[in-house]
Amino acid sequence: MVFWSECAPAPVRASSEEGEPRAANNWRRNAVAGVCSFPRRMRLHLNREFQRVYHEGKRRHGQGFSLIFAPNGSGDEAGRRLGISVRKKTGNAVRRNRIKRLFREFFRLHQARFPKASDIVITVRPGFVCDSLAALDAAMTPVLRRQVSA
Template sequence: MGKIHSLKKSVEFQRVYRRRRSLGNKYLVMYLAENKTADLRLGISVSKKVGNSVVRHRLARLIRESFRLNMDAFRTGYDIIFVARPSAKGQGYTEIESAMLNLCRMHGILSLEESK
C-alpha cells in the first residue's frame, strides 16, 4: 500500500467533472477520468447540505479510509472523485465502503482479483 495522492486544486476537480463519466448510488456519486499517469488520485467532496463540519469531516475520513484499505484492488491511471450524498449522513464504515466498491465495480476499475 502506498500513499494516497489527492486532487486538491479546483482545476483538477473541474477536469474530472467535465468528463461527465459518473455513476451514483444511495450514498455516493463517483466521477472518473483517466489521468495518463501511473497514479491513482482521489478527491472527496462533501457539501454543507450533508451536515455540519463534524459530520462532513467524518464522512470524508470514512471515504478516505475505505479507499486506502482497498486501493490495491484498483487499476491505476485514474482520477476519482467521490461526492457524498445527504443520505450518507450517519452511516457507518461498512455501508460507505460497500457503496464505494459497488461504484468502482460499475465503473470497471477494480482489478480482476477483487471483482471475482
C-alpha cells in the first residue's frame, strides 16, 4: 500500500510548452444564448410575488397543471417572469426537480408564446405525468392557445 506522502511530486511545467501548437477549443458558442437564456430577473422569487399572481391572475388549466397569468406592471414589453410550484405529493425531489426543469426549459425556448409584461405561475398537480420536452409542448400548446384567444 502506497500513501500519498510517499509519491514523488509531479514536475512543474506550463500547460503547453513554448512553440507547441495550442489545442483546439472544444467549447461551442451558442449565438442565441442571450436571446433564449433564463436569467434571475425573469424568475418569481418572493412569496408576495406568487401571492399577487394567485389573487390577481387569470387561470388556464391543462392536464395535470394550471397556468396563472397576471400583468406585472413593469412597463417592459418583454418583461415575462416565471414561477413554478410543485407540491410534495407530486413525487420525490428528483421527480419534482425534473418537472421544474422541463417547465423552465419550455419557458426559455418559447418565451414569445407567453403574454408580454406578465408574471406567470405554473402549478403542478400530483397526477401530472410528463417525461420529455416534446410531451410538455403537446400539453402546453392548447393552454397557451386559449390564453391568446381569451
